[in-house]
Amino acid sequence: MLRATMILPAALAVLAAGTVPPALAGSAGEHAVHTGETLQWEPLRALPAGAQWSVLAGNPAEPGPFAIRVKFPDGYRVPAHWHSQGETVTVISGTFGIGMGHAGDRDKVQALPAGGFAYMPAMQPHYAIVTGETVIQVNGIGPFDLNYVDPSQDPRKQVGATQ
Numbered sequence: 001m002l003r004a005t006m007i008l009p010a011a012l013a014v015l016a017a018g019t020v021p022p023a024l025a026g027s028a029g030e031h032a033v034h035t036g037e038t039l040q041w042e043p044l045r046a047l048p049a050g051a052q053w054s055v056l057a058g059n060p061a062e063p064g065p066f067a068i069r070v071k072f073p074d075g076y077r078v079p080a081h082w083h084s085q086g087e088t089v090t091v092i093s094g095t096f097g098i099g100m101g102h103a104g105d106r107d108k109v110q111a112l113p114a115g116g117f118a119y120m121p122a123m124q125p126h127y128a129i130v131t132g133e134t135v136i137q138v139n140g141i142g143p144f145d146l147n148y149v150d151p152s153q154d155p156r157k158q159v160g161a162t163q
Contacts, residue, residue, distance in 0.1 A: 071133070091115060
């Protein structure tokens with residue numbers, strides 16, 4: 001039971017200032033339609049500087065399904081981390097390199113071009129390295145959290161970090 005009480009605070013920490021960005025997000029049970037041009041991008045403070053996100057549907061901090069898009073600049077690295085819930089990733093544009101495990105080893109990354117898909121089960125450590133500006137779509141069931149394998153890599157715990 002203690003684990004369940006730890007998930008919600010961690011999920012809320014994923015969100016910038018604890019709120020969903022002012023995108024066109026539809027709540028659970030609401031119709032949501034988006035075009036790439038109308039998405040509103042916000043910094044994703046749970047990841048190192050440079051990543052941005054937009055919520056398409058649902059709220060990742062609350063129970064239930066959600067869909068978000070995440071945009072990365074060329075050469076961006078996502079440190080090894082894991083989630084309490086399974087995560088599906090679909091590559092919209094660019095090349096998303098996904099690696100399984102703790103190391104962040106570029107040689108063990110599988111490059112997924114636009115249209116590529118990956119599923120990471122709950123608790124499975126993984127990392128990413130992107131080539132070219134890359135946009136992915138993440139679908140899952142909330143509450144969604146992000147737990148760094150090496151807590152010192154968590155930008156939310158850096159001196160001067162704002163959440």
